[in-house]
Amino acid sequence: METVKTKLTGKHLLTLLDFTPTEVAQLLEEAKALKAALKKGEPHTLLAGKSLGMIFENASTRTRVSFEVGMTQLGGHALFLSSRDLQIGRGEPVKDTANVLSRYVDAIMIRTNSHKKVVEFAKHSSVPVINALTDAFHPCQALADALTIMEHKGTLAGKKLVYIGDGNNVAHSLLAVGAKTGMDVTVASPKGYEVDQAIFAKAQEAAMQTGAKLVSTNDPEAAVADADVLYTDVWASMGYEQEQTSRAEALAPYQVNHKLAKGAKDDYLFLHCLPAHRGEEVTADVIDGSHSAIYDQAENRLHVQKAILAALIR
Numbered sequence: 603m604e605t606v607k608t609k610l611t612g613k614h615l616l617t618l619l620d621f622t623p624t625e626v627a628q629l630l631e632e633a634k635a636l637k638a639a640l641k642k643g644e645p646h647t648l649l650a651g652k653s654l655g656m657i658f659e660n661a662s663t664r665t666r667v668s669f670e671v672g673m674t675q676l677g678g679h680a681l682f683l684s685s686r687d688l689q690i691g692r693g694e695p696v697k698d699t700a701n702v703l704s705r706y707v708d709a710i711m712i713r714t715n716s717h718k719k720v721v722e723f724a725k726h727s728s729v730p731v732i733n734a735l736t737d738a739f740h741p742c743q744a745l746a747d748a749l750t751i752m753e754h755k756g757t758l759a760g761k762k763l764v765y766i767g768d769g770n771n772v773a774h775s776l777l778a779v780g781a782k783t784g785m786d787v788t789v790a791s792p793k794g795y796e797v798d799q800a801i802f803a804k805a806q807e808a809a810m811q812t813g814a815k816l817v818s819t820n821d822p823e824a825a826v827a828d829a830d831v832l833y834t835d836v837w838a839s840m841g842y843e844q845e846q847t848s849r850a851e852a853l854a855p856y857q858v859n860h861k862l863a864k865g866a867k868d869d870y871l872f873l874h875c876l877p878a879h880r881g882e883e884v885t886a887d888v889i890d891g892s893h894s895a896i897y898d899q900a901e902n903r904l905h906v907q908k909a910i911l912a913a914l915i916r
Contacts (some may be wrong), residue, residue: 610913614724614731617739619804620853623812626782629649633749633902635910640675640905644732647677648912654680655707657688658732659714664876664903665734665742669711672908678915681707700726708915712736713755730914737771738801742910743875744775746902748783750895751831753902758785759812763831764866766790766822766856767795767883768849770836770873777805777816784812790825791818792852822856829866832893833873834858834883850882859885863893873899 604683615811618626639646654673658666660698666682688699700723703710709730712720717738724731725915735740749860755761763780769791777784780787786874789797809816819825837853838846863870871880872884872894889896 603684611916612730613914614727615741615910615914616720616724616731616733618741618744618775618782619801621782621839623741623782623784624835626748626779629745629906629909629913630752630783632913633745633906634752636908636912637905646675649673651676651709652676652678652708652915652916653706654678654911655683655703655710656680657683657710657712657714659685659712661733662713662735664900665713668903669689669734669911671909672904673911676908676911678708678911696722697726699723699811700731701728705729707869716781732914733827735771738798739778740771741774741778742874742903742907743772743904744779745910746899747776747833747873748779748785749838749873749902749906750873750899751785751871753898754895755830760786761830762786762788762828764788764790764825764829765833765835766825766858766862767834768795768837768839768852769818770835770839772833772839773797774801774805776833777802778808780816781808781812781813783813786817788817788819788825788829790822790856791820792856793820795849795852796820822862823865826862826865829870831871831873832858832863832866832888835875836877836879837883853883857883857885858888860887863888869893871895875898 622790670680704727711732711734713734715737717736720733721735765776771787773789777787806816837849870893872888
């Protein structure tokens with residue numbers, strides 16, 4: 603099995619916009635190789651003796667399990683740290699926590715609502731910092747999405763992914779991965795819930811290198827025309843739970859259902875980063891139907907995160 607090129611060693615993963623198209627492709631190819639090795643039962647203890655600090659300021663199922671299991675499969679050790687376990691939860695400056703943890707572990711993974719906090723953490727960390735979710739980006743999820751599309755569609759370049767719903771962190775990272783791989787990405791959101799325009803502009807600039815077409819629109823029916831992939835997320839992401847009622851009202855016309863999906867290609871792929879609320883952002887017949895690849899997608903979080911860890915730590 604080919605090993606990860608060392609040129610990414612020590613690099614932070616805060617957003618895929620910081621990576622070149624070649625580097626993104628490298629991570630995806632390594633994820634494919636690590637997945638194949640695992641399925642064959644081949645040992646790939648690339649990080650024996652290495653440790654990962656995992657900081658969680660909000661709850662997670664897939665992120666914690668996939669990172670912890672992934673680090674174990676790579677021969678290393680993962681340490682779970684909640685806000686209750688850290689002095690940062692009691693007011694210790696981010697600078698101090700970052701500097702100290704860097705002396706103990708070989709990489710730090712953070713899941714928090716504040717992207718600014720992760721940027722500050724990376725500024726003061728001497729080891730790689732991995733964004734496992736912030737209010738602005740979710741890069742590990744987008745890489746898993748890309749790997750899933752590659753497996754089902756054979757390629758990313760020239761394919762059309764349509765995200766329907768709130769222009770959130772997942773939408774931002776889908777725009778980024780599209781820009782870096784040549785995959786066209788359209789985000790359809792109601793007025794007032796569009797993607798961040800500064801992030802969209804950065805993704806558009808990056809897309810000039812690959813030819814990816816990026817679109818932000820308020821029209822879900824027009825957006826899904828000839829889509830290869832349909833994607834949605836919960837209407838009230840972490841940090842917005844108090845807006846559940848108003849968001850449900852605004853996003854109701856953006857539900858992914860059989861009627862909307864009819865506008866996509868006959869062999870469209872349906873993705874959702876989970877957890878899902880059937881009957882809200884997506885109907886059960888779509889998410890549990892023959893087009894859905896949500897469990898492949900969830901599994902691929904494990905494989906892409908192993909590729910990230912191996913690339914950045916070694």
